[in-house]
Amino acid sequence: MLLGFPLLSLAIWIPILAGVLVLATGPDRNAPAARLIALAGSVLGFVVTLPLYARFDPLASGFQFEELAPWIESFNVNYHLGIDGVSLLLILLNSFTTVLVVLAGWEVIRTRIAQYLAAFLFLSGFMNGVFSALDALLFYVFFEATLIPMFIIIGVWGGPNRVYAAVKFFLYTLMGSLLLLVALIYLYNVSDGSFSLLDYYQLPLPLTAQILIFIAFFMSFAVKVPMWPLHTWLPDAHVEAPTGGSVVLAAIMLKLGAYGFIRLSLPIVPDASHALAGVVIALSLIAVVYIGLVALVQADMKKLIAYSSISHMGFVTLGIFIFNAHGMEGAVIQMISHGFISGALFLCVGVLYDRVHSRMIADYGGVVNTMPVFAALFMLFAMANSGLPGTSGFVGEFMVIVGAVKVNFWYAAAAATTLVFGAAYTLWMYKRVIFGAVANRHVAALSDLGAREFLVLGLLALAVLVMGVWPNPFAEVLHASVNDLLNHVTQSKLP
């Protein structure tokens, strides 16, 4: 019955329209209305993505739910949408996270609430657009458009050093994506005037061109992931962003980079991907090991989680560039799981920050005495971040390591150190914040989770556990898509 219904367009435009409505409520005195519209919009946005999963055919290869309409006819640009298993999961994650972020900002944000909520709704719509675009220019437009709301979110509602962080974030990501634009226009010219990604998949390209295109793509996506050594904007952005901003940044925006590798780099320039895989793998392993060690010495909780994100995203790029089914599926699962876990950890820090207004580990201690429920949930997420079996964190990392063993034992060995370092920095932080004697009067005055906070964290805990115990619903939609992708990667496109 719903066939032919433009579900993807709805997933993109419902949040954006809701954002416009929220903006229309105007000044802060109308905040209750703004909150309700935002919540309704985000929930509706999530609900329309559910039929996508229900109606998704996990056995079919290629793209599903395609929508095609001319957009800029002079340049043969089409409004072309379609998803495969990878995009499906990311869209679900994105729409789900938006609901949580709206809830998380409910009382915490006190100034310019309508603008704050609208920025997140716009962001959500744009990111759904990135995940479903099959036209290169459409992809680029959505990809870039995400910059504006995030720039504002960090800059307006962020911490003391927010301006520096916002500008750094903006310029870093813009630098990468402008090179991406040049590469896309080059492809448009060599493909005789097409912006369709599907055409690019079939386009033969000489190796030099492939390598240059790969580098342009890489500059864009590696900054977003972010990969060492292009990661330095992330800790700043995370530390200064408001809690909701950090959650969206870690849970979804970082995935835009990895998604770009999967959707653009690998199928369009497979030979260059093979030629340069060694470099990417090396950078990924440096991220996993070195950034893991950097995380160990952080005194600021948000910074620690930010570095942990970089380290975990190293797993994702490693999994993508070892070119086998385990690695690739593991990478996608890891993306989703990291979306839940990092989002949850940032929310946990947010819960503490709202009460004590400090992110420093040294300012806490013995929180379990005053916030037992919170401590229990935080424990779950900390364990998941360390990759404990039975939580979602384990599944992806395990699959990537299995995939890596097939390629080179030492890749796997280096990657596996994260199980040690990850546990070390996460649990050490947890111990210092939660356990021990009550550190000071601020901690003594803490009150446990409110209903709203409990709902948000509880939903995430459920997701983490379900995915850890029963990953099959997530993995099964990926098989056909990952096979497609690997087929593209193994076929040489040299003329």
Added chain:
Amino acid sequence: MQFITPLLPAYPELFLLAMACVILVVDLFVSDEHRVVTYALTQIALAGALATTFLTSTAEPAYTFSGMFVDDLMSDVLKLLVYIAVMVLLVYSRAYIAARAMFRGEFFVLALFATLGMMVMISANHLLTLYLGLELLALSLYSMVALQRDSAVATEAAMKYFVLGALASGMLLYGMSMLYGATGTLEITRLAEIIAGLGAKDVVLVFALVFVVAGLGFKLGAVPFHMWVPDVYHGAPTAVTVFIGSAPKLAAFAFIMRLLAQGLGAEQLVEEWQRMLIVMAVASLAIGNVTAIAQTNLKRMLAYSTIGHMGFLLLGILSGNLVGYSAGMFYVVVYVLMNLGAFGMIMLLSRGGFEAEDLEDFKGLGARNPWYAFVMLLLMFSMAGVPPTVGFYAKLIVLQAVINAGYVWLAVVAVLFSLIGAFYYARLVKLMYFDAPADTAPIAPRGDVHVLMSANGLAMLLFGILPEPLMALCIRSIQASL
């Protein structure tokens, strides 16, 4: 009536000329309290010219005055945009000039004559017609800059503008005279035929080209002929700055099309001027964007940003084919829209005795007036070329033309400099949204300004989401006219 019909293509110009003379006379009998009559008449004159142009528009190029004057689709589209730009900027300027004792007949009459000059330039098919239009425009602008007699900065700016402008005109004339010497004609379509017939490269022609391109560079404000731009933009009253920075760019684009693409578009010359334009474009992008960062005055910053934008425009033109010309046209149209909005916003925030021209004056606009801050945000991101604003598509199709012509490295250079450009546009957004307001005076513009300013900002978004109509219009008018 029989003898008038051959002048049909020039009806809009004749109409505007007549109206300008009428207004000149009527203004004598209007007292200062009723000066609004002059203003209304000026708007009516422009609207009338708009209607005339629209009604006399033909698909095929129509020539008159013995082939000295042409009316084709490109000229119609550009003229319509010129009227709209002038009408909009007059609305924006009204309160501003009224507060500075410039709400006088001279301002409006000069504006009309400048508009007439632009129209003649746009429709010129003869080097002398081209020059005539250019001088009419330039002389009107010189006097408009100097209109605020008591202001030392404005007088200095006018002087500088006049001296350098005259120099540029001289160069241009010198180049034109050499073209005449080499070919024996001044008519642009004839010129193209004769040069195409010459075949081999003629040294005199290349020499002439150098002077013509230098003259063009001056008028556009491209590096290394850009020195007047920041001082004039800064020194002139903002109402005049927005005039200089908007509609004349459309005329300058037509000027380049007529002269380089039509007159000197023969193959052996294209590669010559391509090389010159590459140097000018890269230098403009570099100096415009890098120097803009150091500016604390918004008008100066926008002046340097204009230099950078002109570099981008040249990139489109230097591709030397229809794709590139259409890209250039789209770029210049979008640029004019953005510039109108940005300078309009400066005037909107200014009031009697206070110029909101420093970057600091935009501090905290997001808190003072969220709507105008949002409009300015759209304008700034459009200038920076961030999607989904229309500025992105302008940059996109220029880059596409450049890559299509085989200059991938130029595209990379352009992209890197627009990244630098993004920094100072983002800085203004930062000031508006992230900083606390320094000024708390209420912002209460007239209703028409509010509507137009909102439309101007939203146009950035609207054309950004649906760029096709405007793009197709530019492509069609270039194809029909060149």
